[in-house]
Amino acid sequence: MIRPILITGGAGSVGRQLAGMFLAEGRSVRIFDLPFMDFSGLEEEPNVEVVKGDITEKSAVEKAVDNVGGVLHLAALLPPTSERDRDKTFAVNVEGTRNISESLKSQHSSATLVFTSSISTYGDTSKEPELIKINQLQNAIDIYAESKIAGEQILIGSGVNFVILRIASIAVPAFLEPPEPWPFTADQRVEMVHRDDVADAIKSAVDTEEAVGNVFNIAGGTTWRLTGRDYVGDFFNFMGAPVDLAIYREEPGWNDWYDTEESQKILNYQNRSYAYYSGEMKAIVEEMMAG
Amino acid sequence: MPQSGQEMLDETIAACKSIAEGLVDQNQEWENSIVEIVDKFEEVSETFFFKTMPSVPVTRTAMRDAASVLKLKNASDWDAMGGAVETLITSAQNLIEKAGMKGTTLT
Numbered sequence: 001m002i003r004p005i006l007i008t009g010g011a012g013s014v015g016r017q018l019a020g021m022f023l024a025e026g027r028s029v030r031i032f033d034l035p036f037m038d039f040s041g042l043e044e045e046p047n048v049e050v051v052k053g054d055i056t057e058k059s060a061v062e063k064a065v066d067n068v069g070g071v072l073h074l075a076a077l078l079p080p081t082s083e084r085d086r087d088k089t090f091a092v093n094v095e096g097t098r099n100i101s102e103s104l105k106s107q108h109s110s111a112t113l114v115f116t117s118s119i120s121t122y123g124d125t126s127k128e129p130e131l132i133k134i135n136q137l138q139n140a141i142d143i144y145a146e147s148k149i150a151g152e153q154i155l156i157g158s159g160v161n162f163v164i165l166r167i168a169s170i171a172v173p174a175f176l177e178p179p180e181p182w183p184f185t186a187d188q189r190v191e192m193v194h195r196d197d198v199a200d201a202i203k204s205a206v207d208t209e210e211a212v213g214n215v216f217n218i219a220g221g222t223t224w225r226l227t228g229r230d231y232v233g234d235f236f237n238f239m240g241a242p243v244d245l246a247i248y249r250e251e252p253g254w255n256d257w258y259d260t261e262e263s264q265k266i267l268n269y270q271n272r273s274y275a276y277y278s279g280e281m282k283a284i285v286e287e288m289m290a291g
Numbered sequence: 292m293p294q295s296g297q298e299m300l301d302e303t304i305a306a307c308k309s310i311a312e313g314l315v316d317q318n319q320e321w322e323n324s325i326v327e328i329v330d331k332f333e334e335v336s337e338t339f340f341f342k343t344m345p346s347v348p349v350t351r352t353a354m355r356d357a358a359s360v361l362k363l364k365n366a367s368d369w370d371a372m373g374g375a376v377e378t379l380i381t382s383a384q385n386l387i388e389k390a391g392m393k394g395t396t397l398t
Binding site for chain 2: 175177178239240241242245285288289290
């Protein structure tokens with residue numbers, strides 16, 4: 001019997017997307033998420049097992065991890081929620097990661113654990129002249145990034161088979177509210193990544209033996225390398241909204257351009273260019289205008 | 292210069308408020324529906340959606356439907372009023388749903 005892929009935080013949008021990718025290949029998944037989450041459409045699926053529980057509770061995690069073929073660890077508190085309560089953020093993002101790692105170890109599992117970290121762990125790199133590499137000093141400027149650095153450190157010293165993905169800001173092809181402020185200055189280097197490329201990277205990370213034990217930057221690639229002003233200008237143009245409404249950070253934030261040569265070579269996930277994303281956005285707006 | 296979504300929404304809210312005035316004497320349900328629409332419109336009126344082009348078609352439809360209802364009310368054409376209020380409720384629901392855009396591009 002092929003062992004299921006565990007997706008923590010699996011009832012969310014990225015978790016569901018990943019579940020769909022594995023199911024399409026005839027593989028089984030185990031979704032682990034908080035009991036109050038919406039599991040509709042998952043519980044009825046034949047190759048989906050739903051485990052409801054809290055990642056901060058070791059017994060629940062042990063049950064979720066039992067006999068899995070791989071772990072996609074997505075469960076986390078994200079900004080802005082993560083910035084409201086440091087203890088809670090560390091309980092979920094750090095101790096939750098420790099619980100998974102220790103459960104895998106105690107079960108002598110060789111399953112690969114894919115940890116979704118963030119490029120925000122590098123902090124303000126705006127003075128760096130080159131592309132940001134994975135050996136860049138990590139320097140958190142918020143609680144979320146601090147918790148992700150701590151999560152990475154747990155895995156690196158754990159002895160489990162891990163892959164750490166430091167994921168850039170995700171561009172979602174949908175009609176969404178812009179953030180206020182944008183988390184970068186107008187002149188700052190910004191490289192986002194398409195949502196579906198992130199899903200491809202995560203799936204590839206658990207399926208690719210060569211990836212194990214590595215840390216990767218996950219970003220869109222050369223076509224996504226823009227300035228904050230260019231990205232935001234395009235966004236407002238897609239929406240047909242006046243660009244002077246855009247509010248930027250006053251000091252540089254944690255966005256930059258990233259060296260993704262190695263991650264692309266091993267994970268082969270950069271499948272959607274910035275032009276492709278722009279086309280999607282224009283099509284969405286046209287559809288809304290038509291109806 | 293064509294009206295923006297925001298301007299059309301403001302006009303729609305003003306029309307709905309005029310419709311609601313004294314409508315309770317004619318039909319309590321109609322009045323309740325129109326007051327609820329005004330409340331919902333005011334809740335979403337500051338959202339980014341009304342600064343965008345896609346807000347224009349749906350807001351224009353709601354504005355026209357509100358203008359039709361107001362015209363019927365001013366003409367005391369109560370026979371046609373029920374159907375027109377239903378049409379306005381539908382276009383208002385569509386607008387409120389679209390204006391409830393959420394999320395951002397960030398992790």
